[in-house]
Structures are given as C-alpha cells and as structure tokens.
C-alpha cells in the first residue's frame with residue numbers, strides 16, 4: 587500500500603514538471619530570479635534582451651504603486667514575464683496581458699512586442715507595516731515559433747522601501763532557515779556599535 591502511494595507521488599511530481607516544461611507560453615512561476623532560476627534554463631539561442639523594472643521605490647504602508655516591467659531587444663517578436671515579490675504581506679495585481687499564478691504574476695499568453703519593446707504593467711499593494719521589499723522580474727524575448735529555442739531571457743530586481751523600511755535587510759535564505767535566528771544574532775552587535783557611536787557623538791557635541 588505504501589508502495590502504491592509512493593508511485594502516485596512520483597507520478598504527481600513528474601506530471602507537474604511536464605506541465606511547467608510544456609505549457610510555459612501560458613505562464614510559469616518560480617522563474618523570476620527570486621528562487622535563483624529563470625526562463626533561460628529552457629529558452630536558449632536568441633540574443634539577450636535588456637529588462638528593467640520601473641516604478642516608485644518608496645511607498646506608504648498599505649499604498650498601491652503602479653509598476654512597469656519592460657523587455658527591450660532580443661528576438662523581440664513575442665515575450666512573456668514572471669514577476670515576484672519577497673514579502674508575503676505584499677500583493678501583486680496583474681495588468682493587461684498578465685494573470686496571477688500563485689503569489690506571482692505571469693503573462694497570460696505570449697504578448698506581441700511594439701517595435702523593440704514589450705511592457706507589462708502591474709501594481710503592488712504594499713504591506714501595512716514598514717518593510718524593505720524586493721520586486722523580481724524575468725522576461726523572455728521570443729521569436730514566436732512556439733518553441734523554447736531562438737529566445738532568451740533576462741532578469742532584474744527593484745527594491746521598494748515601505749514606510750521607514752526595515753532596519754535589517756532580511757536575506758530570504760536566512761529567513762527560511764528555521765533553526766536560525768543567525769541573522770538577528772549577527773546584526774545585534776552592529777546595532778549596539780551604532781548606538782554606542784551615537785552616544786559618543788552626543789557627548790562630544792555637548
């Protein structure tokens with residue numbers, strides 16, 4: 587019986603994999619660069635495009651900001667994107683040509699370039715608490731042959747300070763480390779030093 591479950595598990599995982607491998611023209615998540623990988627694992631052979639994330643780098647807590655992810659150059663017939671954010675309390679809202687998939691935004695279908703440029707508009711709803719978050723965007727510039735070759739992707743990030751931001755920039759990998767607390771422990775002496783320095787400065791001034 588347990589054996590059967592295990593086989594079912596393997597089947598579920600491999601069918602998931604094949605969905606992501608063969609249906610990415612309708613969007614694929616986990617490829618924004620946030621998790622260390624992006625579209626170029628599969629999309630090869632084309633010229634590398636340039637990508638940029640544009641929008642406000644500061645937001646009030648709870649405010650909504652309008653952002654644009656732009657792909658320029660490369661094969662430049664059609665393209666797609668994957669947008670992610672490293673704060674679970676932030677929300678991404680899809681604009682034209684995009685759709686939400688899990689917590690991320692992806693292209694709903696390959697989008698046609700306008701000249702040498704393809705723009706994806708979306709909005710970011712900031713968390714209600716102060717934090718410094720990071721937006722991740724990966725974009726594929728494709729030749730519209732419905733295959734993964736002759737295309738190429740690039741990725742970029744944009745830091746957004748919500749309210750006063752967070753004093754310690756949280757490393758997403760350290761955050762996942764459950765036994766951890768190492769990032770907090772590591773930063774404590776730094777804060778201590780900064781405070782001591784401030785105290786010294788005050789004393790000198792008076």
Ligand code: HEC
Nearest residue numbers: 608609610611617625628666667668726728729730731732
């Ligand atoms: C696991 C491999 C794989 C990854 C990773 C992948 N793709 Fe694809 N993609 C494919 C395959 C295979 C096709 C062709 C079949 C199809 O249309 O789905 C394709 C097709 C496309 C097309 C149409 C290409 C054309 O020339 O017509 C676009 C656009 C696209 N993907 C965007 C993306 C974006 C954006 C990413 C990253 C966020 C991405 N893909 C990541 C495998 C992948």
